[in-house]
Amino acid sequence: MTLNKYIAHSGQCSRRDAAELVKKGKVKVNGEMMLDPGYRVKPGDLVILGGKKLTPQKNMVYILLNKPKGFITTTEDPEGRKTVMELVENSGAERLFPVGRLDRNTTGLLLLTNDGDLAQKLSHPSHEIKKxxxxxxxxxxxxxxxxxxxxxxxxxxxxxxxxxIAYLESKNEVGLEIHSGKNRIVRRIFESLGYEVEKLDRVMYAGLTKKNVNRGKWRFLSDREIILLKHFKN
Incomplete structure (x- = not known):
């Protein structure tokens, strides 16, 4: 197994992000800094990230969160702001991380998992996941x-x-379907035309909806949903 895949399977992040951590010198193998994400991890190798020994996860967890406003989409925040991890801390799962990102003031559907391979698939721009x-x-x-x-x-x-794109109940409310994963893309679309986005709510992601999940609450994905995600095609 390659080093970046090993890190992803340890529930730290996606393979893509893991590769960046390796290139930045954040990972040690057997006490030595390793800069090659493609290094083949051998039985007995000791892999350390951030001072912690990494071990691939055996039990994968998949959570759908209806994110409220005011939470940062990250595993930790150096400024001490509230993160989405606080909302799922009673899930009993370890080393979860968010798939993709929602702005602090954006609400709606967010996936969290410790499955680095799936996170890689869903987050990579080339897969153009529908939202x-x-x-x-x-x-x-x-x-x-x-x-x-x-x-x-x-x-x-x-x-x-x-x-x-479609008007909803009034002309200042619209529904927008988009594949692009560019940063703040929905807000920037409207800002470029002189509008301010007062509320932004993601209601669907990769075929999943937040139906029956109240704001700030979460649920585990069903086996069927997990299978559909792993074989998801737009």
Missing amino acids: IYQVTLDKSLSKPDFDKIAAGLELEDGEVKVDS
């Missing part, structure tokens, strides 16, 4: 701007296309 958001704006979205978003916009880091 649906409910967006509340500070003013009504004009029809010309609606059409611009539907046709595709050019932002500072390139073109972004949505899969679909």
Whole structure:
């Protein structure tokens, strides 16, 4: 097993993030710094990250959280702000980490797991996982701007296309389906046209919804949902 995969299977992060940790010199193998993510871990090797011995997880855990506003999507925050890990600390699972990221003020569906392989698959931009958001704006979205978003916009880091957009109960509320995993992409779409996003709620991710999961609550995924995620295709 390669070193980055070994780290991912230990429930620390995705394989992609594990590779970055290795390249930054954060990992030691048998007391020596190892900078090659592709190093083949041998039986008896001692792998250390952050002063802790790593051991691959045998029991994988998958949690769906309905994230409330005001929580950081990270395993720990040096500034002492509230993190999503506090919301699932009674799950009994060790070494969980979030799959992807929701802004502090964004609410909705967030997955947490200790399955590094699945996290890698779902987080990597090349897999273009489908997401649906409910967006509340500070003013009504004009029809010309609606059409611009539907046709595709050019932002500072390139073109972004949505899969679909629709007005909801009022013209300052829209539903947006998108594959892009770029940072703050939904907020930036509307900000580029002069709108402020007052509320942003992710209602669907990779075919999963937060139905019957109240804000701030969580549940374990069913066996069927786990299988569907592992074989998920848009």
